Amino acid sequence: MKKRYSTYAGVISGIILIALFFSIFIIKSPLLFIIPMITVDPITDLNVGEDNILILTGKTNLPINTIINTDVFPTGSCLSDRENCEPYVRGNAQIMGKLAEWNVWNGTLNISSLEPGSYTVLFTTAHYTDNFTNRVESGPIGSIPFTIGNETCIGDCIKKKTQEIIPYIRINQISKRSEVPLITGITNLEPGVVMQWVIQKIPGTTKEHVFEGNCTIIKGIEGINRWSVTPLPEMGSGRYEITVTASLHDKGQRIGKKTISAQMEFNLTESREDMILPVEKEDISEILQNPYITIDALPEMNISETYYISGTSNLPSGEVLLIEIIPPKGLQDYNFTINPRDSSQQGSISGLSGCVQIENGSEGINLWAFEIQTHLLTPGEYEITVSNTGLVNGSMELIPPTASSSQSFILNGGSL
Numbered sequence: 001m002k003k004r005y006s007t008y009a010g011v012i013s014g015i016i017l018i019a020l021f022f023s024i025f026i027i028k029s030p031l032l033f034i035i036p037m038i039t040v041d042p043i044t045d046l047n048v049g050e051d052n053i054l055i056l057t058g059k060t061n062l063p064i065n066t067i068i069n070t071d072v073f074p075t076g077s078c079l080s081d082r083e084n085c086e087p088y089v090r091g092n093a094q095i096m097g098k099l100a101e102w103n104v105w106n107g108t109l110n111i112s113s114l115e116p117g118s119y120t121v122l123f124t125t126a127h128y129t130d131n132f133t134n135r136v137e138s139g140p141i142g143s144i145p146f147t148i149g150n151e152t153c154i155g156d157c158i159k160k161k162t163q164e165i166i167p168y169i170r171i172n173q174i175s176k177r178s179e180v181p182l183i184t185g186i187t188n189l190e191p192g193v194v195m196q197w198v199i200q201k202i203p204g205t206t207k208e209h210v211f212e213g214n215c216t217i218i219k220g221i222e223g224i225n226r227w228s229v230t231p232l233p234e235m236g237s238g239r240y241e242i243t244v245t246a247s248l249h250d251k252g253q254r255i256g257k258k259t260i261s262a263q264m265e266f267n268l269t270e271s272r273e274d275m276i277l278p279v280e281k282e283d284i285s286e287i288l289q290n291p292y293i294t295i296d297a298l299p300e301m302n303i304s305e306t307y308y309i310s311g312t313s314n315l316p317s318g319e320v321l322l323i324e325i326i327p328p329k330g331l332q333d334y335n336f337t338i339n340p341r342d343s344s345q346q347g348s349i350s351g352l353s354g355c356v357q358i359e360n361g362s363e364g365i366n367l368w369a370f371e372i373q374t375h376l377l378t379p380g381e382y383e384i385t386v387s388n389t390g391l392v393n394g395s396m397e398l399i400p401p402t403a404s405s406s407q408s409f410i411l412n413g414g415s416l
Contacts, residue, residue, distance in 0.1 A: 038142040051306040059102040068093040075118040169262040170297035191219040222369040291403035310369040379413040
């Protein structure tokens, strides 16, 4: 009798499975959308970019505005004990649009910090409750294993790329936050390196109109170091050009006569008028202490690359800044997927917005830096806005910022 019941149960189960198959794949029933599902395309070496960003793609039945987390764990017991295991790498994915009955998605993971070994990407979703004051993550909705091998690995493994560090010097616009003109800039050369600067008046430069000196690189954050030059009082008003040059070294040794340099023109008269307030004003110090945020000179940016943008502020260390990358069309293509109060995602890009904390600098000037992954962006013009926009507790009502700064840039379609 038990065998008969088992047989009947097996027949009934088979009928149910066949019905589900037909309803999902033949008649395209709404049953397709009852259970969250995600598929992941195979991971191969072709998925790893030159900047060691792992590109993940696939399909899902999740709705377009779903927040998808992509967390990397070492393959093993950690997967079954996630409460006591922190992911080695955290990322996210964005649903890009519809293909037949499925939505297609695209995500990125920075695997630069991972050592050779076996890993698993775990996919979960997240949503906010209680007026966006509580973040709730789902259980796993999918996973995919992958192996990072060494240089000799063959077969089912991927290899990290050896990243070439290209040295740079960049010059910022003249600061308006000091009592004297100040030219500042950033570089990825090491702290302590001495650079040479030359400022000459244009046009019709004569020997009397050439000024020279040295500046020493000081430590910044995220490998973005800093330098500054104060124009000499005897320079007088007029239009000038500054050139900053550094000799390249390898382990303290000069590499031939290789140098890098950067140039910028500036008008000293306008700068002084902008920065030095009339003597009769008694609130000079108060005005100079107004909250501010600056954005450093931006690099040339291409799609499918990773960059750091940076800047300074007199806001206190630990304050959260909101970073927004907005196309000039406005908000119609804007995908805001990170809540500013969620500090666990700080310093990483999600869609076109994210958050980062201000870090300690020196002499009252604090620093911030933010990683941009352009893999999910399309070529075109964008505007970066950095502000200390806040949120009213218990709601998504925005608190207007006390400081903000914006810069435009062009995202190119490929490597130059």
